[in-house]
Amino acid sequence: MCRLALLGILACLPSLFAADTPTKGKATAFVAPATKLAPAVKRLGDKGDKEGLDYLVYLPADYDQDKAKLWPLVVFLHGSGERGADVQLVRKTGLTQTLEQRGATAYVMIAPQCPLGGGWNTGALDKLLDQTLADYRVDKKRVILTGLSMGGYGDADTAVKLTAGQAMIDAAKQAGAVAKFTIYPGVGHQSWGKAYTEPELESWILAKKK
Numbered sequence: 001m002c003r004l005a006l007l008g009i010l011a012c013l014p015s016l017f018a019a020d021t022p023t024k025g026k027a028t029a030f031v032a033p034a035t036k037l038a039p040a041v042k043r044l045g046d047k048g049d050k051e052g053l054d055y056l057v058y059l060p061a062d063y064d065q066d067k068a069k070l071w072p073l074v075v076f077l078h079g080s081g082e083r084g085a086d087v088q089l090v091r092k093t094g095l096t097q098t099l100e101q102r103g104a105t106a107y108v109m110i111a112p113q114c115p116l117g118g119g120w121n122t123g124a125l126d127k128l129l130d131q132t133l134a135d136y137r138v139d140k141k142r143v144i145l146t147g148l149s150m151g152g153y154g155d156a157d158t159a160v161k162l163t164a165g166q167a168m169i170d171a172a173k174q175a176g177a178v179a180k181f182t183i184y185p186g187v188g189h190q191s192w193g194k195a196y197t198e199p200e201l202e203s204w205i206l207a208k209k210k
Contacts, residue, residue, distance in 0.1 A: 031088075036103025039096070039111070041087055044128050051124040054087035055112035056096065058105050059136075072107040072142035072206055073132065077120060079149025087113045094148050098196045106206060107144075108136050141209045148192040155183040155191060180204070 037058060045052025060071060076096060082089040090096055090111045099105050110132050114120055133140065155162055162183070169181040182198075184191050195201065 035091075035100040037100045037105065039091070039100075044112075044124070044131055051121060051127055053112040053114075053124050053128055054085075055110050055128065056087060056090055057136075058096075058099055058109040058111070060105055060107065063108070063137075067137075070137050070139040072144065073136070073138040074107050074109040074144045074146060074205075075125075075129065075132075076109055076111040077145070077147030078111065078113070079147075081149070083114045083116045085115065089113065094192055095146060095196050106202065107142075108132075108138050139209075142206070143210075144205055144208075155185060155187055178208070
């Protein structure tokens, strides 16, 4: 298991997954709408680096006011439809969209982009985590991993069966995690639309510490 995923479990938090429809060939450019919370665009490694990643960074409005404060860190992994060489695609859906529409975040969030033609590179994600811990004032005991698609799980999901989600939760509990499994009857793939707007979700996540 990669260290990033392990930190998510040790923080006693379930990853939230769902699935979207993968695109074929080169992804089309995405023009982001007007937003209340614009992200910074960063790069891990040089262009052409196999473990390099472009990523977005979202910071709380008062991040710079208290130089001693440590913030929770959320790592958001997008779905297969947002892979490519244009990191703005990551803003299309999921937690990035939720934060931008709300216009505020109670944590530092990074959202990397997976290149076309493959899945998430755990080695690259571990390097990105190390870089983020060095660059930002984050609480190492409050690192949260969340995402959708590319191996995700949902109720009434025709791509990935509900039993796979249950197996993930069972494994997390056996490892000592306090996991909550919410099923949305009849929702299907795009269950993240409901999950990321649940009023209790964010406070539940931020209350956990490893």
